[in-house]
Amino acid sequence: MKIHTLDHHFHLPELIASYLIETDEGLILMEAGPDSTFPNIKKQVELYGFKLSDINAVFLTHIHLDHAGAAWRFANEGAKIYVHPRGKKHLIDPSRLLKSAKKIYKDQMDSLWGEMRPIDSDLIYALKDEEVIDIIGLQVEAHDSPGHAYHHYAYRIGEHLFSGDVGGYQIKTGPVIAPTPPPDIDIEAWQSSLDRLIALECKHIYPTHYGKSILNANDFLEHCRQNLLFLSSKTEEVIIQSTSKQEAIDQFEIVFMKFLKDHIQDESLLKQYLQIGPSLGNFAGLAFLHLKKLGLSLI
Numbered sequence: 001m002k003i004h005t006l007d008h009h010f011h012l013p014e015l016i017a018s019y020l021i022e023t024d025e026g027l028i029l030m031e032a033g034p035d036s037t038f039p040n041i042k043k044q045v046e047l048y049g050f051k052l053s054d055i056n057a058v059f060l061t062h063i064h065l066d067h068a069g070a071a072w073r074f075a076n077e078g079a080k081i082y083v084h085p086r087g088k089k090h091l092i093d094p095s096r097l098l099k100s101a102k103k104i105y106k107d108q109m110d111s112l113w114g115e116m117r118p119i120d121s122d123l124i125y126a127l128k129d130e131e132v133i134d135i136i137g138l139q140v141e142a143h144d145s146p147g148h149a150y151h152h153y154a155y156r157i158g159e160h161l162f163s164g165d166v167g168g169y170q171i172k173t174g175p176v177i178a179p180t181p182p183p184d185i186d187i188e189a190w191q192s193s194l195d196r197l198i199a200l201e202c203k204h205i206y207p208t209h210y211g212k213s214i215l216n217a218n219d220f221l222e223h224c225r226q227n228l229l230f231l232s233s234k235t236e237e238v239i240i241q242s243t244s245k246q247e248a249i250d251q252f253e254i255v256f257m258k259f260l261k262d263h264i265q266d267e268s269l270l271k272q273y274l275q276i277g278p279s280l281g282n283f284a285g286l287a288f289l290h291l292k293k294l295g296l297s298l299i
């Protein structure tokens with residue numbers, strides 16, 4: 001088995017990956033990525049000497065646009081799309097998903113994400129938890145892993161773990177950070193998912209953001225947990241101490257930037273981190289959770 005990392009070149013290099021997995025029996029892809037960067041992926045698949053129609057299947061960790069936006073393009077080329085049961089309906093009819101994304105991204109929606117067209121339900125396979133798919137001579141195992149999103153799977157192939165977003169993101173040798181956009185963030189579920197993935201004792205980890213880590217899988221997942229709990233407790237703290245929503249956002253930004261700068265010396269790496277996990281995006285998901293828990297609302 002060969003695992004090729006494909007770079008979507010989403011504004012900057014090394015932010016979003018798909019993994020092209022090759023055996024003598026064929027090809028599968030982990031993560032479709034956004035539609036806006038689809039031409040970059042097509043080019044790289046061709047550089048490896050393949051056509052898009054050679055890809056037998058695409059496994060999606062979840063249906064956020066940076067992971068699943070281009071799935072319909074691969075389905076059009078004949079690939080079967082594997083996804084969490086809760087994600088299937090959004091691939092068949094992406095209108096609700098697009099509507100809620102539009103609320104966040106507004107008129108940047110098209111330039112950021114491109115199109116997302118419906119996929120014929122016959123081409124989508126909703127995996128059961130722990131289901132093993134025999135494909136191109138490999139066993140791909142699905143692991144239900146909520147926390148970042150309720151419709152999230154991580155996939156294991158032997159000692160390799162494709163962790164999507166639940167394992168956190170890491171660019172180069174920077175810190176492992178748990179991405180916490182609204183509205184599904186659930187710290188308890190996230191911790192159970194991390195426990196579950198750690199129990200698999202995989203050697204290698206391939207987060208979507210970005211690329212195979214030099215850390216072993218379990219160290220990576222523990223770093224994710226540590227930083228998730230740190231930023232979560234900081235969010236709770238700034239919410240309790242702030243008298244307005246803006247003050248809480250500003251205070252979180254100070255904490256978040258200090259955290260990043262404590263771990264990252266290189267300016268261009270810092271830029272990559274802020275592009276893939278902006279302070280406000282991370283705050284929004286954690287704040288939503290803590291406000292609900294505290295029974296508070298910020299004006």
Ligand SMILES: [Zn+2]
Binds near residue numbers: 064148149165
């Ligand atoms: Zn996500």
